[in-house]
Amino acid sequence: MAYYDTVLFDLDGTLTDSAPGITKCAALALDHYGIPYESLDALRIFIGPPLRLTFPQMGVPEEEVEHAVEIFRSRYNTVGKFENMPYEGIQQLLAKLKESGVHLFVATSKPEGTAREILDKFALIQYFDEIAGATKDASRDTKEKVISWLMSIAPVNGRILMVGDTVFDIEGANHTGIDSVGVSWGFGDEEAMLREGAKTVVHNMDELFSFVEDGSITN
Numbered sequence: 001m002a003y004y005d006t007v008l009f010d011l012d013g014t015l016t017d018s019a020p021g022i023t024k025c026a027a028l029a030l031d032h033y034g035i036p037y038e039s040l041d042a043l044r045i046f047i048g049p050p051l052r053l054t055f056p057q058m059g060v061p062e063e064e065v066e067h068a069v070e071i072f073r074s075r076y077n078t079v080g081k082f083e084n085m086p087y088e089g090i091q092q093l094l095a096k097l098k099e100s101g102v103h104l105f106v107a108t109s110k111p112e113g114t115a116r117e118i119l120d121k122f123a124l125i126q127y128f129d130e131i132a133g134a135t136k137d138a139s140r141d142t143k144e145k146v147i148s149w150l151m152s153i154a155p156v157n158g159r160i161l162m163v164g165d166t167v168f169d170i171e172g173a174n175h176t177g178i179d180s181v182g183v184s185w186g187f188g189d190e191e192a193m194l195r196e197g198a199k200t201v202v203h204n205m206d207e208l209f210s211f212v213e214d215g216s217i218t219n
Contacts, residue, residue, distance in 0.1 A: 002102050003215035004179070005158030008147060011108035011115055011133075012047050013165035013186025015090055015124065021076060021083030022047050026054075029071040035059045047187045048166040050109050050134070050141055081114050086122045087185055089205040094127040096209055105154060106131045107146045107162065107172070130154050143172030151176060161212060164188075170196040181211055 012018040023043040030037055035058055037043055046054050055068045097104060104127050108115050112133030119125035132150040133140070140146045147162065162173035165186020170193050173180035182193035182201040190201045202208045210216065 002097075002100050002213050003159060004102065004161040004212045006103040006105065006154075006156045006160045007097065007212055008105045008107040008150065008160065008162045008178075009128075010048075010143075010162075010164035010166075010169045010186075011106055011110055011118070013188065014087075014163060014169075014183055015106070016084050016086050016118065016122065018084045018118075019044055019047060019187070021080030024083065025072045025076040025080040026058075028075050029055070029060075029068045030058060032071050033060055033064065033068070044187050048109065048168050052141070077114070081118055082121065084118055084122075086124060091122075091124060091127075093205040093209055094124065097212060098127050100213065102212060103154075103156065104128050105150055105156075106133070107143065107150050108133045109141075109143055109146065109168070110134060111136070112140075143168050144175040147172045147176045147178070151178075159215075163208065167192045167196050169193075170198045173197075181208070183208065 009015055023040040026043040026046040027040060051069045051072060052065055055065050056062060060068045094104060106115060106128050110133050112131060112135065115133040116131050130150065132146050140149055160178040162169055162178055162180040163183060165183050166188030170180045174197055180198050182190060182198040184190055184201050184203045193201060200211065202211055
């Protein structure tokens with residue numbers, strides 16, 4: 001029996017590399033407002049946190065944030081969401097965890113419907129008991145709220161682990177009282193995740209599988 005009975009996965013930067021689609025959509029919105037940026041790589045800060053938090057950081061006036069989100073989604077909902085690819089080995093990892101009897105869930109800040117489409121396209125949805133994401137009514141507009149809702153409706157028992165690539169995932173886990181682990185292949189800062197309280201940061205699928213199985217900390 002695995003050390004962790006239940007594992008919640010972030011989506012962007014954890015299950016899939018979504019950088020191309022997200023950065024191009026962010027660029028479209030910033031171009032609309034004439035806001036400069038160094039490169040598409042510089043727009044990776046849009047991956048993970050809610051758009052409504054990141055656009056003001058890039059200089060979009062508060063009164064224009066909702067419009068910026070609309071511009072972003074006008075491209076993302078038709079093209080950008082599929083400019084995406086699962087990380088190498090992720091499907092095999094999920095299959096191994098499922099075979100070990102671990103309950104798997106997705107907890108993402110991405111709109112829930114979009115998350116389901118992406119997971120379905122890449123044949124990953126079959127491994128998860130439930131997908132939880134952001135809602136149109138903003139009742140789940142932070143990672144903490146997504147995790148809390150998921151834990152309130154899902155039959156989760158025993159030890160629970162949140163797996164993510166940014167400090168937002170670790171913060172969300174902290175607020176809901178569950179353990180967390182960071183992954184190094186995403187878009188976040190390893191040191192920041194450790195400072196926030198991640199149990200460890202894993203660097204490949206084998207390390208993540210071992211951590212779920214026995215709870216060992218390797219760094």
